[in-house]
Amino acid sequence: MRRAAQVPVWLSILLFAGGSSLVGADEIRVAVASNVVGAARVLVDRFEAATEHSVVLASGSTGKHYAQILHGAPFQVFLAADERRPRLLAESGRAVEGSRVSYARGRLVLWSPGESLVDAEGGVLATGDFAYLALANPRLAPYGRAAKQVLENRGLWEALEGRRVMGENIAQTFQFVRTGNAALGFVALSQLEAPERSMGGSRWLVPETLHEPIEQQAVLLADEPAPRAFLEFVTGEQGQAILRDHGYEVP
Template identity: 50%
Template sequence: MIRPIFALLVALALPAHAGQVQVAAAANLAAPIRKIATAFQRDTGHAAVVALGSTGKFHAQVRNGAPFEVLLAADAQTPRRLEAEGLARPGTRFTYAIGQLVLWSAQPGVVDSNADVLRKPAHGILAIADPRVAPYGAAAVETLKNLGLLSAWERNFAHAENIAQAYQFVATGNAPLGFVALSQVAEDGRILRGTGWIVPANLHAPIRQDAVLLNPGAANPAASAFLAYLRSEPARAVLRAAGYTF
């Protein structure tokens, strides 16, 4: 059974033409998608019901018949695979954001601007999203590999189910360090709590996040409207403030 982390459905009297769209969104979008869904409902009259989770698990759920109508993935490969598998509508896929990875601690003074903490002897837990299903986790592993530090740290990994859980590990103090999405800890490029190192883009493949219209949404005007809204300046402004690039 699909258990969405949250649902966004504004309980107001909607215009007669208004519809509803079921959106599966990558866990790194937790903060901005709330704002986008609220603005979408205000501006179009349509409501978005949003489930957050790992992109890999959403892929499996869609293949098993989950009724999602739109997928906002944390990568570009999953929407492309869904197209190839005949589960998404050709020609609807586009990159809605490029994510940024950050090494983060909830405590002040732990992570410096050069991430020297990684070059010290490994100690304590390092939280990362499961790289098998979560693109941000794969980017974390690639970063450590390119720094020549993977073998030093991999025994210390705490694998989270998705990037939201990786954030929780660090935010609660269960892990002193973790690789999370910049959007989870910053606003307008400024880290709001603790300390962090924004991973340089050359240390991992771009976290290109694609959206696609899934087959159940093909006949739903609200689904197409949501994808169009995601390209609009109001939506892009929310994503930009959350630390995404384009």
């Protein structure tokens, strides 16, 4: 019996989102880091309303998107959660020359739906008044890497080894906390501050002195007018205002 052909995950996402045809004259395929997908949906709505183009978003961890791009995923724009992967794509010639740009600066938050669990200094991490702590996989997700750096700076990475729950990306990490599978977790400020979904609970806005800056960069992967127009919209006045409204600092 012949085995059915295996369809790559990125191809399944694009097929689901874009219908039977992956390529349309004005269709833009965008790989977007999980932390920014809420803002990206608003960006897409405003961009599509102002132009004749349509945008297909594929969300996931920056590390996975990077691997997919290296293996030929047909994305035209990459909105990453760090500066490293866009830089590597630019240095290897896989990105359009001169297109790498910073579009946002993310902030890390320790958050719990519980109203009093997380204190203003993050002291709960040391007191251990919780069963599980969620964070994104540091190998794949820049926000997870920042969370690991915070725990290392506090001398708690090893101490919390049996109580850490790792999400593949920051979206899954957020769900772990929101659904109660973890009492608290390191999430993106943008996940709590979106105008359409302001979250309560208790939080600690992590000082940036405890981790490397979360500098979010983008690159063009196809030198075509429509993808370039979308990236220019993201980095333009209207796009930057949308990102600011979703909890990001902007360049």
